[in-house]
Amino acid sequence: MGWRYVCIDEASRINYRLNNIGIVYKDETIWINLDEIDTVIITDSRCNTSIKLLQELVEKGISVIICSNNHMPVGLFLPFQNHSRSSKYNKCQLEWSIAIKKTVWKEIVKNKIALQSAVLQKWGRTNKLPLLTQYLMEVEDGDPTNREGLAAKVYFRELFGEGFSRERRDEGIINSSLNYIYQIVRSKIAQVIVGHGYIPSLGIFHISEYNYFGFADDLIEVFRPICDHYVMKLLQKEDVKFMSPIFKEKLVGILLEKVEIRGTKQKISEAIKIFVRSVTDALTSQKLDTLQFPLFVYEK
Structure with missing residues (x-):
């Protein structure tokens, strides 16, 4: 698989020829070899x-x-089938116990809250850190008391302002940016899940019958604070009022940013692969010591 993330906007057509994609604009056609492309x-x-x-x-x-x-x-x-032994891994996924799924979800929530605290620390928003620490310590298997939701509400208002509300349908620049960047990372996670032979709809916490990407929605949680920080940096650097093609390309750049995972710095696109593998290994072996979480939030 390649490394390019190709954003196509204002093109009239996309062609195929000899293992190349041709993006047709008014005055030119840009050709890119498929072996160089990830998304x-x-x-x-x-x-x-x-x-x-x-x-x-x-x-x-x-x-x-x-x-x-x-x-x-x-x-x-x-x-449909991007792994030679998909049926084997599908069977393993169906056999994951409720107990281990609840325990892994607990670890995901705890690491998400820890990263949210790190983001607030980076931006000097420290007033609510004790409360987030309290929520982190109170997370139980399966998070039945919804510490994840409570922490998110406090965190977003502290990071983006007291009047901010996380609304998917809000077309303001902050929510639009978050919606876009989350979908990019979610899509990458879904791609990796399928590539590893697993079913993206069989989540461990997000289990709605209407959600084909429930497992991806489980795993994206630890990357959301990293996305939030990236959006914050972009909006601080630029006076952005709407989602222009150039700004969206910059949001896609989140996949090329680096985090620390398994003791090394990796691009997020690579960290996702490590994280997905570590989670599926933990769920299958019922041992948490395989889990590898992203531990680094970028500098300003």
């Missing part, structure tokens, strides 16, 4: 393409993210 993000609904190209992309394990008329991600193409 394609199509943000313009007026862009045309072919089934042949989609087939080639999916067969190579390249994720294709489709955006709506308001340029927000709404769909994801993934292969």
Whole structure:
């Protein structure tokens, strides 16, 4: 799999020829070899393409993210079978016990709250750190008292301001940026889950029958504070009023940022692979010592 994250906006067509994708604009066509591509993000609904190209992309394990008329991600193409032993891992996934799923979810929530505290510390928002520490210490298996939700409410208001409310349908620049960057990371996690032979809909906490990416929604939680910090940095550097193509490309850059995991610094795209493998190993072996969480939040 490649390393490029290709954002396609204002193109009239996307072609395929000899293992290359051709992005057709008014005055030029840009060709990129498929072996260099990790993910394609199509943000313009007026862009045309072919089934042949989609087939080639999916067969190579390249994720294709489709955006709506308001340029927000709404769909994801993934292969049905992207691992030679998918049936084996599907069976393992179905046999994960409720007890180990609750315990792993507890660890995910605790690490998410710890990262939220680290983000607030980086930005000098320290008033609510004792409360977040209290919530972290109170997390139980399965988080039945919803410490994760309580911590998130406190954290967002402290980071983005007392009047801020995390609303998916809010079109303000902060919520729009968070919605977009979460979907990019969520899509990458789903790609890795399928690539490892697991079923993305079988979550350990997010188990709605209407959610095809429940497992990805479980695992993204520890990356959300890192995304929040990245958005905060971008908005501090630039006077952004709307989701322009250039700004969206910068948001996609989150996958190339580095965190520390397993004692080394890795791009988030690589850290996701390590994290997903560590979680599935823990769920299968019922041993928490395999878990590897991202431990580093970027400097300003």
